[in-house]
Amino acid sequence: MSLLPLAANSQVGTKAQVVAVIVAGIFLGVVLELVRRRRLVERYALLWMLAAVALLVLAIWRGALGELADLIGVISPPNALFLIALGVIFVLLLHFSIATSRLSEETKILAQEVARLDAEARAAQKAVTNGDRAGTAAGPPQPAAREPESPAPGATGEREPPSAARTADQ
Amino acid sequence: MAESAQLGKLAIVPAYNEQGMVGRVVRDIKRHAPDFDVLVIDDGSSDATAAEAEANGAAVVRHPFNVGIGGAMQSGFKYALRHGYDVAAQVDGDGQHKPAHLKDLLAKLHSSGEEADMVCGSRFRGDPGYKVPLGRRLGNLVFSVVLTAICRQRITDPTSGFRMTNRRGIELFARDYPHDYPEVEAILMLHANRLRIHEVPVRMNARGYGRSSIDYPRSAYYMAKVLLALFVGLFRRRPTPVEATGEEDLVEPPAQDPATSGGPAR
Numbered sequence: 444m445s446l447l448p449l450a451a452n453s454q455v456g457t458k459a460q461v462v463a464v465i466v467a468g469i470f471l472g473v474v475l476e477l478v479r480r481r482r483l484v485e486r487y488a489l490l491w492m493l494a495a496v497a498l499l500v501l502a503i504w505r506g507a508l509g510e511l512a513d514l515i516g517v518i519s520p521p522n523a524l525f526l527i528a529l530g531v532i533f534v535l536l537l538h539f540s541i542a543t544s545r546l547s548e549e550t551k552i553l554a555q556e557v558a559r560l561d562a563e564a565r566a567a568q569k570a571v572t573n574g575d576r577a578g579t580a581a582g583p584p585q586p587a588a589r590e591p592e593s594p595a596p597g598a599t600g601e602r603e604p605p606s607a608a609r610t611a612d613q
Numbered sequence: 614m615a616e617s618a619q620l621g622k623l624a625i626v627p628a629y630n631e632q633g634m635v636g637r638v639v640r641d642i643k644r645h646a647p648d649f650d651v652l653v654i655d656d657g658s659s660d661a662t663a664a665e666a667e668a669n670g671a672a673v674v675r676h677p678f679n680v681g682i683g684g685a686m687q688s689g690f691k692y693a694l695r696h697g698y699d700v701a702a703q704v705d706g707d708g709q710h711k712p713a714h715l716k717d718l719l720a721k722l723h724s725s726g727e728e729a730d731m732v733c734g735s736r737f738r739g740d741p742g743y744k745v746p747l748g749r750r751l752g753n754l755v756f757s758v759v760l761t762a763i764c765r766q767r768i769t770d771p772t773s774g775f776r777m778t779n780r781r782g783i784e785l786f787a788r789d790y791p792h793d794y795p796e797v798e799a800i801l802m803l804h805a806n807r808l809r810i811h812e813v814p815v816r817m818n819a820r821g822y823g824r825s826s827i828d829y830p831r832s833a834y835y836m837a838k839v840l841l842a843l844f845v846g847l848f849r850r851r852p853t854p855v856e857a858t859g860e861e862d863l864v865e866p867p868a869q870d871p872a873t874s875g876g877p878a879r
Contacts, residue, residue: 478845484792485838485845492841549678556677 463502470495490538494531621698624649624715625689626671627682628706632660635706639669642704646715652692653706656685662706682774683795690786702777710734710775711742714815718777721813730808731782733768733800734775734815742816752836756797759843764804768812771797775815781808797839801846 474491477483483491501508501524512523624642628635635653642651653666657679666673674688686703693701702718704710714734721732736745737753745753753772760768774796778786785806791798803810 475845478841479848485841486793489834489837489841552677 460502460505464499467495467499467502470498490535494535497531620700621696622646622649622700622702622719623689623693623696623698624651624702624704624712625686625693626651626653626666626704626706627656627685627689628653628658628662628666629656629679629682629685630658630660630662631706632658632662632665634708635662636665636669638704638706638708638712639666639671642712642715643670645712646719649702649715650698652689654685654688656680656682681793683790683792686795687786687790690783690790693783694787698783699780700777701783703774705774709817709819711816711818714775714813715777717813717815718775721811722777722779728809729779729811731776731778731800731803731810733770733773733810733812734817735770735773735812736815736817737769738812739814740816743819748832752832755836756839756843759840760797760800760804763801763843763847764810766810768800768810770812771800773815773817775817791842794835794839798842798846801843805846805849 471492474483474488474495478485478488501511505520508520508524511527512518512520515523515526517523517526624646626635626638626642628638631638639651639653642649651666651671653663653671653673655663655666655673655675657676663673663675674692676685676688689703690701700719700722702715704712704715718732718734722729736742737757749772753770756771757768760771776796782803785802785808786799789802791802800810
């Protein structure tokens with residue numbers, strides 16, 4: 444079973460094989476360089492490196508492609524390669540869509556947090572400048588303004604809904 | 614900023630959904646290391662972690678959502694830098710690290726004077742204090758061998774998060790700290806920045822509450838990610854010694870760091 448596709452594949456020129464190896468090699472190098480320059484975090488680098496290595500393996504080990512084509516019932520091994528590549532790209536895109544959704548959700552939460560802190564800071568500022576006139580109102584916001592790192596216990600409850608909504612979305 | 618007058622020591626406690634444990638950790642630190650201020654980083658917990666920490670007298674930094682242990686620790690280092698702390702220690706919020714050892718770490722940090730910029734509590738220089746799972750032991754061994762070769766000094770427990778660092782380490786980590794599973798890379802960063810690392814034997818607890826953030830499928834990612842980071846880290850340009858960089862202007866730039874890909878090397 445493994446002999447047949449191998450024989451069929453050997454008609455594919457070694458030139459194409461060499462090109463595939465070179466392309467995969469360059470791709471690997473680019474990914475590593477991006478990580479080195481901190482343009483790409485390791486998480487995604489591993490994803491792309493996995494894809495590059497898979498391409499490399501399929502390029503070098505022709506029998507594997509034939510077997511794989513056989514396994515998924517595709518007659519022509521090159522078509523199997525296209526199919527698999529398409530599938531991988533599809534999964535990657537879905538993965539990035541998920542990541543983008545998470546990022547936009549987190550950005551929204553950040554914007555809301557900043558807006559809340561800004562409102563609290565301005566309220567505290569106003570309370571301080573108004574001084575004796577708003578003596579009673581100046582009480583609560585002041586500690587929050589002095590120590591912005593530790594929000595008032597009241598804020599704990601307010602912040603739960605956004606994160607709860609986030610998990611519900613997914 | 615009132616803290617900057619004294620020689621400030623800060624215990625950073627990263628915690629994610631540790632409401633059952635974090636209060637005890639904070640109390641333990643206050644009991645065994647009363648000269649340490651306690652800062653709990655609530656990394657987007659959905660439980661009462663922040664309230665528990667505050668009730669036990671810790672300062673609390675809350676993340677609006679979970680950013681991971683690396684981001685949590687960096688928040689701690691930024692806080693330490695901004696508030697002028699001279700020493701910052703990491704004590705995990707799950708109760709695995711025994712605050713009683715803080716004085717051992719501190720003694721090593723000070724006894725070696727300028728020699729040590731970071732002291733790591735190592736489980737493998739003596740009795741670990743609990744049964745370390747075999748998988749964890751093996752993974753640790755791989756990193757240990759790699760780092761020992763790179764740093765040309767014996768690093769026995771690179772995955773230990775129980776650490777203490779001085780002002781230089783705080784400055785470095787406030788600027789740049791690895792995202793996830795940061796412990797191993799942090800050692801490489803110290804080495805690359807020519808900061809000195811020492812280890813002291815510590816015992817740890819098996820985790821008392823919650824479960825490890827590292828399960829089986831993740832440990833494969835953990836190994837791959839950290840090995841890649843170590844490999845790539847070797848080819849990063851060696852930064853200038855820390856003394857050469859400014860002190861006060863370090864407070865603002867870190868905020869943009871992840872976005873601008875700047876890094877300490879530039």
